[in-house]
Amino acid sequence: MSIKRALISVSDKSGVVEFARALADAGVEIISTGGTKTLLEQSQVPVIGISEVTGFPEIMDGRVKTLHPAVHSGLLAVRDNAEHQAQMQELGLSYIDLVVVNLYPFQETIEKPDVTYEDAIENIDIGGPTMLRSAAKNHAFVTVVVDAADYGQVISELQAGGDTTLETRKRLAAKVFRHTASYDALIAGYLTEQVGETFPERLTVTYEKSQSLRYGENPHQQAAFYRAPLAERGTLPTAEQLHGKELSYNNIQDANAAIAIVGEFEGPAVAAVKHMNPCGVGIGTSIYEAYRKAYESDSTSIFGGIVAANRPIDSDTAQMLNEIFLEIVIAPDFTTEALDILKQKKNLRLLRTGVQPSPETRRAAWQYTSIAGGLLVQETDVHTLQADKLQTVSGREATESELEQLQFGWNVVKHVKSNAIVIVKDGMTVGIGAGQMNRVGAAKIAIEQAGEKARGAILASDAFFPMGDTLELAAKAGITAVIQPGGSIRDEESIQVANDYGVAMVFTGVRHFKH
Template sequence: MAIRRALISVSDKTGIVEFAGELAKLGVQIISTGGTQSLLKEKGVPVIGISEVTGFPEILDGRVKTLHPAVHSGLLAIRDSEEHQAAMKELGLDYIDLVVVNLYPFAETIAKPDVTYEDAIENIDIGGPTMLRSAAKNHAFVTVVVDAGDYSAVLEEVKAAGDTTLDTRKRLAGKVFRHTAAYDALISDYLAKQTGEPLPEKLTVTYEKVQDLRYGENPHQKAAFYRKPLAPSGNITTAEQLHGKELSYNNINDANTALQIVKEFSEPAVVAVKHMNPCGVGIGTDIHEAYQKAYAADPVSIFGGIVAANRTIGKETALLLHEIFLEIVIAPDFSQEALDILKQKKNIRLLQVGDISGAKKAEAIITTVEGGMLVQDSDAYQLTEADLRIVTERQPTEAELKQLLFAWKVVKHVKSNAIVLAADDMTIGVGAGQMNRVGAAKIAIEQAGDKAQGSVLASDAFFPMGDTLELAAKAGITAVIQPGGSIKDEESIRVANEHGIAMVMTGVRHFKH
């Protein structure tokens, strides 16, 4: 077979004039619609309108133009079926061998901050997906192109043999069905949000590939990095890598964790992360001071870690960062002097994420399980001082209260069971991922050492009994923040009172599994 007739109708007209022009030179008849037809005519590419094929005008503001038997019989006819050949001949219909279609820009439309519901609905393509699906179904005979990136490969095969190979048509058909599935997923998600159905009876999600990764958590695992089509700015998926080798699977996970923690703070803050847990967090009057505190929190664990800042990194901070081995440094921006210093290390990754000062918004978090998945809102809860309930005889001082709120922002992001000790606007001990809360407290207190004296303690969930408070008292901890809600809250309150510890309850827990 050979490609004799092509139907071209594209919203994104990148490269289409050149592609159609080359097809025309090969003797391919070009059929087109609307704006695409006008553009090709203007550029001197021979083209006939869809109405000449259907014998019917484009109507309803262009909503109906390709939804016609003369189009879809030409796409769906089985070329080696005598019955189909006879039907096509009897009805005076002709085959369409190549379809080049991309769809109304629905994603771009709903991404506009002032988009109206009516505009969104009007940008749902009907004829385009229908043609794509018809052509893709019949890929044994029809070539279908949805991506301008495939124009050159298709043209090369047509020039060489008059047609594409079956392997190419299969590949392109698969790409089409992925494309239309993603398109429909965006529409269904938009409508679910419009009608207040965040967890509908059927959930279809779509992501687009950012890059293939060398491997996953371990070298024997395959992996790739994807992002949402409408991913907001200020996150890892939209970050610009300014320097360093390619990110790994573990790098991306750790970098995301560091960025989520540093976003908790409005004041200058720096977070160091290892294995998706914070090993050092500090706040200060500027980023230089905040980094010094984050480093001092755990100068051993920060080695080989990921560092995130919520302000521009300048020369002074860059000089300190340059002194140790770090996998990644993340910041809204870097001064040129800082870049010149940090780029002296060949492999360090530098990620510029832009403005991250906006309020954190809840979004769907997906966790896979064998045979399915779990979906929940992200933990975007923001605690305020007004939410606190003081449950002990001694009230926390203003200084203690500041440290308690600081520690609470950190413990929210530590793997459960989690305990965080803080003093002087920095973490001094982190106990993460333990099977019991006492074990987490022991780790945090041991890490803090003498610094535990006069510090505060945050627990991501309630104390099931008073033993953690006993440990805290022995270490010299003076104030505690925890959710409360245990049937033995009174026991914990009694122990705190016995040792003069001030304790506040939040009423909200922050499990992180």
């Protein structure tokens, strides 16, 4: 076999003229449609219109042009099937050996902030996916190209032997079905959202490969990084890497966690993360002050960590950042002076998100967690605590200063692995107990880390106290105020302990489990 006849119809016309010209030079007859045909004619590439093949005009504004037996029999005919050959001859039909198609820009259309429903629907391609699927199904005989990156290999093989290899056709066919599946998933997702379906009977999601990774959590695990096609600005997949080594699997996990933490705060905030838990969080009147507090929260654990800021990094902050070993620094932007300082460390990864994160910029998205044989889906936890929703349950009310620290602690504790206890003072974390099997254990770790700084500090718990022991431990360490969800059948026990020690305690009515 050899490639003698090609059908080309593309929305993305990058490189198509050069590709078609190389086909024509190799003696391949080219069929085309609409704008592609016009472009090839203007470029002096020999081409015949689809109507000359079908004997039927393109109608309905081009909606119906390739949906015709003269096209699909040429694609689907099994070349070594005698009956198929006889039917092709009897009906005067010709084979199509190569299909080059890419689809209407549905994703680009729905990305527009002002897109209308009608415009989105109009950009759902029907004929293109149908031709791609037909050609890909019959890849034993037909070459199908959906990506301009494959033009070079097809031409190279054509010039070398008159046809592509079966191995290449299989690879290209698999790529086509991935492409059409992704295209349909985007359409399904858009329409599902339009009709307000929350958990449809079938979940169709798609992601695009961003980069291969050297390995996963450990060197013996393979890994890659994928991004959602409609990923929002300010998220890690849309960040620009300005300097440093490639990101690793663990870098990406930690960086994502760090961005989420600083997005909790309206004012300047910095979070340092290790193993997806914050080891230090600080807020202040400037990003320099916020970083200094985050650093002083735990100057040991921050070493080799990931630091995220919700304001641009200036030269003074960069100078302080440069004093220790860090894996990554993430910020909305960097001053020129800050970049000059930070780039002195060749391996330090610098990521610019381009967006200042805050509670106002966050929105609930879907969070996917794979399990063996399945998938858990839930909304991302973007709950924001409103001060007027707090319920004071102790005899003593929290002071205005304590209330500010309680809200700060609550914003941090939601990002700590459960069971989680966070102790904060003066706009910085001073003790963090993460991922313990019981709440007392988490409190002991946080209190030990805080040391003398626990006196006059406040404590935040991601879930309720099942009994009064945690609160008693905190009160004896000098904690003056506590924020927790409440809701235990033994709340009265904790309330009594708070009153016994003069601790102010507020309930949020919301918990933040993080497994």
